[in-house]
Amino acid sequence: MTSPAPIAEPRETPRPDPAAVPALSIDGVSHSYGPRRALMDVSFKVQPASFTALLGLNGAGKSTLFSLVTRLFGIQSGGVGIFGHDISSSSGEALRLLGVVFQPRTLDLDLSLTQNLLYHAALHGIGRREATTRSAELLGRIGLSERAGSKVRDLSGGQMRRLEIARALLHRPRLLLLDEPTVGLDVKARADIISHVRQLVTEQGIGVLWATHLFDEIMSSDDLVVLHQGKVLAQGPMSRVITDAGAQDVNTAFMRLTGAQTMPGGGA
Amino acid sequence: MSSITTSDAPRGFSASEYMTCLTGIVWREGLRFLHQRERFVSALVRPLVWLFIFAAGFRQVLGISIIPPYETYILYEVFIAPGLMAMIQLFNGMQSSLSMVYDREMGNMRTLLVSPLPRGFLLFCKLLAGTAVSLLQVYAFLLIAWFWDITPPLSGYLTVLPALILSGLMLGSLGMLISSGIKQLENFAGVMNFVIFPMFFASSALYPVWRVQEGSPYLYYLCAANPFTHAVELIRFALYGQVNWISLAVVAACTIVFMIGAILAYDPSRGWRGADLREAKDEGSDPGCHGNCAVLHGRARPIRAILTGPTPRPRCRRFRWRPSGPARRSTRPRSR
Structure with missing residues (x-):
């Protein structure tokens, strides 16, 4: 944080340094x-x-x-x-x-983990092949690779959240x-x-x-x-x-x- | 993962990114539809009841003379089939649009709308996806109707496709425009009473408009001005490999106007606060509650109480109140 001024102080508006936007x-x-x-x-x-x-x-x-x-x-x-x-x-x-994880769950419960990720990738214009690679990679990272084909409904709350975070990171x-x-x-x-x-x-x-x-x-x-x-x-x-x-x-x-x-x- | 090098120059979106997005949205809608068998069945039962029961009873009452595009005398069932196809699309369009505007699909809409592509395009994709679902329903209906001796030329099944896409888009965007614009219509009962039934009955879906003209010229004008009439006629002619140019022009123009209006009027903060309250108490969307039930979840309003009598029974756990006590009618305090 550059100058974390309390709100009461007059706010300075520094020229944004392009290196530190x-x-x-x-x-x-x-x-x-x-x-x-x-x-x-x-x-x-x-x-x-x-x-x-x-x-x-x-x-x-x-x-x-x-x-x-x-x-x-x-x-x-x-x-x-x-x-x-x-x-x-x-x-x-x-x-x-921007990646975002909303408070209410926003996964499609009847779709599989991979399908949820592929849908999100499509929304960001990421082609199918690239999306498949990235989904597999992210599912591996959150430790849900072997669940890739199962329905989101069958996941626990914590797993759903991890999946949502993975989804939010899909478009990097x-x-x-x-x-x-x-x-x-x-x-x-x-x-x-x-x-x-x-x-x-x-x-x-x-x-x-x-x-x-x-x-x-x-x-x-x-x-x-x-x-x-x-x-x-x-x-x-x-x-x-x-x-x-x-x-x-x-x-x-x-x-x-x-x-x-x-x-x-x-x-x- | 990507490095943190910045490429902050705006790079816009390529055509292939748009295409990926479009196919992704339609693909997901199709997948969801396959998982919602009840929705599929109820979408089919409605027109089939009209076909098997209403049309069978009515065919002796109403004689249909030879009018284009038909070249012979036809059974009443054959006449109303295009109207029922349009009805499927009407219901589907209203249902999916209403759930886009109001809370049930809010989670999904959030996911959709944080896509970096332009919002208008995203909404267009969503409407197109809804239309694609209605196509599946219509073709399933046509398949069953074929066994009921509604046998348009085989090529008609293909030529009707563009007509169905256009009419589906028109009805979907009309639904979205209406649900964004008219606050009282936030539940499906209101839409049924004020939109679906008037549009359906004041059209050429059930009777040729020239017969209407004999009875009441005013109703005839109403029918002729009803975009739904033109959707029906467009489908009717296309099913027999012909183009009704006037209907095509009307439907195309209405589609453009409704869609632009719907996109401009769309406001996600609508139906939002209620949604947040509900969703905060909810664990994801409800398993037993799909599109059909969705629209019943609007908050009870006096207008619904007046028009539809008893409130629908709760069908899923997202319904937070339930009728209780001996007085079944009142579920919320009436005083306002």
């Missing part, structure tokens, strides 16, 4: 559903080869943010860039570099978005997925934005963005966020940060 830059994004404001002037960056945790309770605006970054919703105000490509004006180039994106990917998984499956994704960051230099409300998924070396009721309350390396909040751990820091903003009874 952020993987994802969210710039002053606001979004409302009718009268309800879901996001208010949200700004942060995800650097390549970094693990950024987007921490927020349910309803903080995480999913809305994901829908904006993936072009599902139109940007109402502000801007979203993926490696410098604006999601509104050059969405094709931007989405090419350089930014990976995961929206609460470990919800509903047991301890082991959770640990597997977290370590798998962290491996992607260190080994392949993929920038990861990991939305979660589970504090134990974050490590001290991670960048942290605390989103609460549509606003960014703090951002920066985790250790700094904790110190700035005058807390000992991320849990307390989060409670302190959101406590001032939370309506009585509306908190965690």
Whole structure:
């Protein structure tokens, strides 16, 4: 993270150094559903080869943010860039570099693992032969090679998630978005997925934005963005966020940060 | 895995990438269809009931004179077959489009729409895939109808194909346009009442329009202006190796207008918040619940209560409420 300024400080707008274009830059994004404001002037960056945790309770605006970054919703105000490509004006180039794992499962349960992957490859214009090679390779990496032909329905929750991550990597994106990917998984499956994704960051230099409300998924070396009721309350390396909040751990820091903003009874 | 070298210059998409995407979407829709036997059966039973029961009963009542494209006197069954083919496409188009706009397929739509290809193209592919599914249904119907003495010339089975593709696209995009544009029609019952039945009955599917004209000139005008009439006529003529140029022009024009309108009106945030609430509680899509059931999941609205009476019984676990207690009618608080 270059200059992780707290949101209260005036935001500087540095000329993006072409060598260090952020993987994802969210710039002053606001979004409302009718009268309800879901996001208010949200700004942060995800650097390549970094693990950024987007921490927020349910309803903080995480999913809305994901829908904006993936072009599902139109940007109402502000801007979203993926490696410098604006999601509104050059969405094709931007989405090419983006892999995403949505919170609800989006696999075809009646199709086989390979079929699911091939469909995704086709959506990215990857020809059949190349797609078959890549699917086999990715299935091997997530340890599901021998299940390639079976229906997704027969997989466990953790295996489905791993498959979804593999699918998101099929077109070789350089930014990976995961929206609460470990919800509903047991301890082991959770640990597997977290370590798998962290491996992607260190080994392949993929920038990861990991939305979660589970504090134990974050490590001290991670960048942290605390989103609460549509606003960014703090951002920066985790250790700094904790110190700035005058807390000992991320849990307390989060409670302190959101406590001032939370309506009585509306908190965690 | 790829290195991190940047090639940030926009490179656009090649024709082969578009083609790969198109075939991939149609292929997946076909695979899914093969797994949904109930949907297939119900899509077939509907026209067959009309053919075996309605037409059999009605043939003594309605005499059909020789009108083009027919060259001899024909049985009533033969006359309504093209109308029933169009009906299959009408139902299929409305169902698949409604599920595209509303929540059931939202997960699949998310997967589709994060493809880097232009959204309009993706939606077009999806409509084409829906049409391909309707083709399978129509040909299955034709196969059964053949044993019921509906025997168009063999070449007709081929010449009808382009007509079916065009009409399928028209009805699919109409469905998408309607479900994007009219909020009250977010469940299938509403679409049945306000779209499918009026379109089907005010058309040449069940009776030649000249007979309608004898009875009521206004209804005749309505039929003549109904795009569905032209879809039926296009199919009818094509099935006998002929082209009805007026119908072709009308259907083609309507297809273009509806499709552009549907693509412009498509808004994924529609039906979204409800979908998120439901999906958050769900483990993936429901095994026992396919396209047919899908559209029943719209939130109950007063308009449905008025028009369709009792609400459909829950058929899958995604249905979060269920009728309970002695008063079967009210399932949600009425006060608004």
